[in-house]
Amino acid sequence: MSNLYLPRRQFLTSTAALAAAAWWTTPGAFAEELTRTARTTEGPFYPDHLPLDTDNDLILLNDNITPSLGQITHLTGKVLTAAGEPVRNAYVEIWQCDHNGHYIHTANNFGEEDKNFQGYGRFLTNAKGEYYFRTIKPVPYPGRTPHIHIAVNKNGKRLLTSQIFINGEKQNDKDGVYRQIGDETLKKSVVADFIAIPDSRLNELAANFDIILGVTAIELEGIEGHGLGKPERLMNRRG
Numbered sequence: 001m002s003n004l005y006l007p008r009r010q011f012l013t014s015t016a017a018l019a020a021a022a023w024w025t026t027p028g029a030f031a032e033e034l035t036r037t038a039r040t041t042e043g044p045f046y047p048d049h050l051p052l053d054t055d056n057d058l059i060l061l062n063d064n065i066t067p068s069l070g071q072i073t074h075l076t077g078k079v080l081t082a083a084g085e086p087v088r089n090a091y092v093e094i095w096q097c098d099h100n101g102h103y104i105h106t107a108n109n110f111g112e113e114d115k116n117f118q119g120y121g122r123f124l125t126n127a128k129g130e131y132y133f134r135t136i137k138p139v140p141y142p143g144r145t146p147h148i149h150i151a152v153n154k155n156g157k158r159l160l161t162s163q164i165f166i167n168g169e170k171q172n173d174k175d176g177v178y179r180q181i182g183d184e185t186l187k188k189s190v191v192a193d194f195i196a197i198p199d200s201r202l203n204e205l206a207a208n209f210d211i212i213l214g215v216t217a218i219e220l221e222g223i224e225g226h227g228l229g230k231p232e233r234l235m236n237r238r239g
């Protein structure tokens, strides 16, 4: 799915990476080799009220024809176990501030609200563990480098809370949440390349972000079905 938007060189690179990942994740001695996606704080701005529309297209609200402000980004990826198995029927949630820095949260007062931006979306992974969102490239707001909040849930259980950062963004190294992640390998687990889609008239971007969970397929069998987990709102106060 994601490869549709990538220039040929990236496509070949990612195909090679997938082949390598398949080899490493063959059940047996080399299982559990994928780096788990680092957890981060949920932040204080998980929506305290949901938008009218919660689908995976954040740049159009319901039947509006006016898109939100911001650079359109096609965000794709897979949810996988540490052994590389796809996690299907998992609810992936994302939320982020609009182009002016405003979140869908009553306590948020950064910038004037872009009423055309959905601010939050959810997507149920398919049999290959894939998810897809159309959203905007994240922008900075006071005290934070650009990021997209992301959470993975299965049958009402929150399995992971994290944030997606822009690979190579200069403000990352000054960002408290990013710095807290620790070593470079873990930091790599939360960055994505935002790549220009060739010949896109609207300068759209593609970003691919695989999510590696710290649970096994057997543990997941105990949490069949799907549903949204409880937010971890009380855990922290940093956006």
Ligand SMILES: [Fe+2]
Pocket: 043, 045, 144, 147, 149, 239
């Ligand atoms: Fe945030």
